[in-house]
Amino acid sequence: MSDSIAGLSFEDALAELERIVRGLEGGQQKLEDAITCYERGTALKRHCEAKLAEAEARVQAIVERADGSLALKDAD
Numbered sequence: 001m002s003d004s005i006a007g008l009s010f011e012d013a014l015a016e017l018e019r020i021v022r023g024l025e026g027g028q029q030k031l032e033d034a035i036t037c038y039e040r041g042t043a044l045k046r047h048c049e050a051k052l053a054e055a056e057a058r059v060q061a062i063v064e065r066a067d068g069s070l071a072l073k074d075a076d
Contacts, residue, residue, distance in 0.1 A: 005043050010051040017044040 020041040
């Protein structure tokens with residue numbers, strides 16, 4: 001994955017991906033530009049999926065104690 005993508009937050013990557021999709025849907029790009037955008041969009045999609053998986057793992061690691069306080073779940 002490109003270093004420029006790896007440093008993006010989920011929100012920034014998603015916003016860029018949405019811009020790419022709108023551009024591709026418009027159909028006004030030259031073929032080579034469209035292919036380049038599609039490749040970047042694919043990398044952005046993978047980045048977003050990884051960020052979501054990471055967030056999901058963090059949320060699943062949090063458990064509520066009987067007294068209502070939160071704690072990290074022990075790794076098995």
